[in-house]
Amino acid sequence: MRRVYLDRIAATPLHPQVLEDMLPYLKENFGNPQSLHSAGQEALRAVEEAREKAAQLINCEPSEIFFTSSGSESNNFALKGLALAHRNRGKHIVISAIEHQSVLHSTKKLEKLGFTVSLVPVDKWGMVDAEEVQRAITKETILVSIMLANSEVGTIEPIEDIANICRSRDILFHTDAVAAVGNIPVDVKELGVDALSLAGNQFYGPKGSAALFVKKGTRILPFIDGGIQESGRRAGTENVSGIVGLGKATEIAKKEMEKRIERVKPLRDRLIKLFPQKVEHVFLTGHPKKRLPYHASFCIEFVEGEAMLLNLDMQGIAASSGSACTSRALKASHVLLAMGIDHALAQGSLVFSLIEETKSKDIDYLLEVFPPIIERLRKMSPLYTQYLEEKEK
Amino acid sequence: MIYSEKVMEHFQNPRNVGVIKDADGVGQVGNPVCGDMMSFYIKVKDNRIEDVKFQTFGCGAAIAVSSMVSEMAMGKTIEEVLEITNRSVAEELGGLPKNKLHCSNLGADALHKAIENYKERHKAEAKKKDTPDKSVDKEKCYCPYCEGPLEGMEDYCTKCEIELEECPECGKPVKKGEEKCVYCGATKVRV
Numbered sequence: 410m411r412r413v414y415l416d417r418i419a420a421t422p423l424h425p426q427v428l429e430d431m432l433p434y435l436k437e438n439f440g441n442p443q444s445l446h447s448a449g450q451e452a453l454r455a456v457e458e459a460r461e462k463a464a465q466l467i468n469c470e471p472s473e474i475f476f477t478s479s480g481s482e483s484n485n486f487a488l489k490g491l492a493l494a495h496r497n498r499g500k501h502i503v504i505s506a507i508e509h510q511s512v513l514h515s516t517k518k519l520e521k522l523g524f525t526v527s528l529v530p531v532d533k534w535g536m537v538d539a540e541e542v543q544r545a546i547t548k549e550t551i552l553v554s555i556m557l558a559n560s561e562v563g564t565i566e567p568i569e570d571i572a573n574i575c576r577s578r579d580i581l582f583h584t585d586a587v588a589a590v591g592n593i594p595v596d597v598k599e600l601g602v603d604a605l606s607l608a609g610n611q612f613y614g615p616k617g618s619a620a621l622f623v624k625k626g627t628r629i630l631p632f633i634d635g636g637i638q639e640s641g642r643r644a645g646t647e648n649v650s651g652i653v654g655l656g657k658a659t660e661i662a663k664k665e666m667e668k669r670i671e672r673v674k675p676l677r678d679r680l681i682k683l684f685p686q687k688v689e690h691v692f693l694t695g696h697p698k699k700r701l702p703y704h705a706s707f708c709i710e711f712v713e714g715e716a717m718l719l720n721l722d723m724q725g726i727a728a729s730s731g732s733a734c735t736s737r738a739l740k741a742s743h744v745l746l747a748m749g750i751d752h753a754l755a756q757g758s759l760v761f762s763l764i765e766e767t768k769s770k771d772i773d774y775l776l777e778v779f780p781p782i783i784e785r786l787r788k789m790s791p792l793y794t795q796y797l798e799e800k801e802k
Numbered sequence: 803m804i805y806s807e808k809v810m811e812h813f814q815n816p817r818n819v820g821v822i823k824d825a826d827g828v829g830q831v832g833n834p835v836c837g838d839m840m841s842f843y844i845k846v847k848d849n850r851i852e853d854v855k856f857q858t859f860g861c862g863a864a865i866a867v868s869s870m871v872s873e874m875a876m877g878k879t880i881e882e883v884l885e886i887t888n889r890s891v892a893e894e895l896g897g898l899p900k901n902k903l904h905c906s907n908l909g910a911d912a913l914h915k916a917i918e919n920y921k922e923r924h925k926a927e928a929k930k931k932d933t934p935d936k937s938v939d940k941e942k943c944y945c946p947y948c949e950g951p952l953e954g955m956e957d958y959c960t961k962c963e964i965e966l967e968e969c970p971e972c973g974k975p976v977k978k979g980e981e982k983c984v985y986c987g988a989t990k991v992r993v
Contacts, residue, residue, distance in 0.1 A: 712859070713837055713838075713859055713860050713861055713864075714861075715837075715861035715862055716813075716860065716861055716862055716864075716865060719810075719813065719862045723814070741835075741837070751834075752834045752835045753834030753859075756834055756837050756859075788819070789816065789819050789857055789858055790857060790858070790859045791830070791839055791840070791841040791857040791858070791859055792834070792839065792859045794821060794841075794857055
């Protein structure tokens with residue numbers, strides 16, 4: 410059976426060169442970077458080299474990169490670390506309604522510690538309006554966190570505009586750029602952000618490798634208390650092989666990014682164009698133009714996401730969904746609901762995120778096997794029957 | 803795979819899908835908020851289910867449950883069908899993931915509603931007694947967020963540290979402040 414992996418937002422494969430660079434640090438170069446002997450010093454050298462590579466990708470100083478274990482940790486670190494370090498200046502935080510759970514739930518924890526949080530709405534494309542952020546800011550606001558790109562609907566947010574507003578009001582600005590870094594050009598100086606989260610497993614690096622950029626001179630509370638690793642901001646023995654893998658992945662991404670986008674975007678555009686032509690009652694979610702180049706997301710009316718995913722999987726196709734049934738919390742995606750998409754339609758959400766290996770034939774295959782699956786499920790759907798009956802009247 | 807072989811088999815080849823135009827009874831449960839909706843249609847002859855058909859909008863579990871219930875009910879007497887519970891359907895399917903036991907496992911409820919509807923139509927003693935499994939279902943609850951076991955009355959899940967409260971409609975634990983119940987889809991009136 411043909412295998413077609415279209416779930417980049419969940420994980421990318423590991424680049425063979427990344428694996429190659431990592432292996433020595435899982436085998437003979439096992440030293441602890443904090444040790445004085447040469448085994449330790451070799452590990453330290455590798456960690457610092459990776460830090461330089463990561464810094465180059467987003468145009469910052471190596472000392473502004475703090476390695477973490479995941480995008481979620483980076484977001485927790487940023488939100489809690491910045492809010493708690495600056496709480497004497499005020500206790501108000503502004504985020505958008507479509508942030509990742511790691512941002513949303515971090516602010517929930519902060520609410521319990523006496524902070525107040527405002528959620529900025531998004532429009533039907535999932536786009537944050539910088540003016541809405543401006544309106545949400547109060548005298549008490551110390552921190553704004555808006556994601557750079559949303560992984561469920563692909564929309565790229567106006568980060569520069571929001572950063573300008575924050576800078577003029579002397580408010581810290583963090584962006585969750587996990588879905589973007591390594592996939593589209595991201596330059597922290599151009600964006601004007603104070604902190605930025607990134608994760609290696611989004612661009613051919615290993616899982617468990619991520620980082621937080623914190624602008625020089627920005628006070629942030631340590632996330633894990635302990636030793637002096639990561640300049641004392643994040644204690645714990647370094648995940649040396651993971652950090653080396655992240656470094657290599659950033660190096661490759663910097664070199665290959667343009668080529669990768671040129672290859673994957675036309676395939677994605679074809680899917681966005683042809684799929685709604687092939688099947689009725691299918692809608693693109695997210696912004697039609699300002700979106701991640703590998704990202705295509707849809708709502709398919711009258712059918713539920715998990716049932717589609719299971720059927721696609723039987724045909725060898727891997728995708729993801731924001732339907733309630735696919736989430737362990739059994740709730741429809743907060744992103745789609747915030748965009749004003751109703752519950753029934755949100756249940757039929759599907760995300761196809763292409764990887765570098767995706768071929769034109771893979772898209773053909775998807776367009777061939779998917780319509781009959783939808784047709785079969787619609788025949789089974791009481792909502793579709795209702796729709797047809799109403800149409801007849 | 804998150805589902806048993808039997809669930810997948812029913813999901814791939816669901817029995818008795820469709821609509822009975824001149825049904826003797828129709829029952830519907832669920833709503834799109836939960837993600838699952840089931841409609842059951844029955845034909846009754848000499849107190850027996852002569853034919854049963856269903857339509858389901860929902861996940862793999864919901865489709866498999868509907869198919870299994872229809873198979874279990876076919877040819878049985880009304881009384882026998884009323885003995886079928888959501889729990890016995892799940893058992894017949896070789897079990898369901900814990901977080902799907904409530905939301906997607908409503909097949910027996912839908913079928914019982916179709917029978918109620920049939921009885922009402924035929925003006926039989928419309929005894930609207932609760933389906934027997936509801937009390938059973940309440941016995942064991944699971945935190946909808948981390949699947950940790952709950953007694954059903956806690957206001958806090960110790961496992962995932964989420965505050966819970968009782969849904970005023972179905973009595974099951976939902977996250978505090980949540981606007982919609984993940985089990986029954988009830989929209990709460992926030993005070």
